[in-house]
Amino acid sequence: MSIRIRFFASLADRVGIRETTVAGDEVKTAKDAWNACVDGMEIPGNARVAINQQYADFTDPVKQGDEVAFFPPVTGG
């Protein structure tokens, strides 16, 4: 089992990753997931996070098998 991490739009461009997976029990929160795959970059202040396609907070827990997505403010409509 692992955690699937996805990035979208300008945030994907900034971090240079669209999708990856992380394994390991040290990933306990969404913020841990960011730190596990983005090397040394702080989470931008306007970044949003979703866990399993639902808006979440960076301190919310994640578990093996979850999907965590990071993205900038939305601009649809």
Added chain:
Amino acid sequence: MRVEILESPFDPLHEVAKYQESLLTGQFGAMAVFVGTMRDFNEGDTVTSMVLEHYPEMTQQHLLDLAQIVADQHKLTDLLMIHRVGEIHPGEAIVLVAVWSAHRAAAFEACEAMVEDLKSKAPFWKKEQLVEGESRWVEHNTAGPRTTD
């Protein structure tokens, strides 16, 4: 109720007319429609096209949940929402929201609630192509009519 994400252009008013044919005449007394279309300018620059990216699994669920909540809250007779993704050109429709209800207040309020939520929460992102060949992400949407902050 119909909620759809389309990768190709659509004619919003034709979609409204076609959908309304499926509704029972006499069951609604008001209809409100919002159509968002692509401009050929933004922030002082000419924009030749744009690409709308989305988070497919989340978008679909978010729009379905939103439609159900708004339809229940405002006791709508019916609702139609279509949103484009992919490459879009000036003049093309980006989003259509149409709602049918017994009275006008519910129609106006529900249509606005749908549009404001999808513009602030549905995971879509616009990337503009400029005439000079550059492209750029749109960083935020403009404020809605009742936004106070």
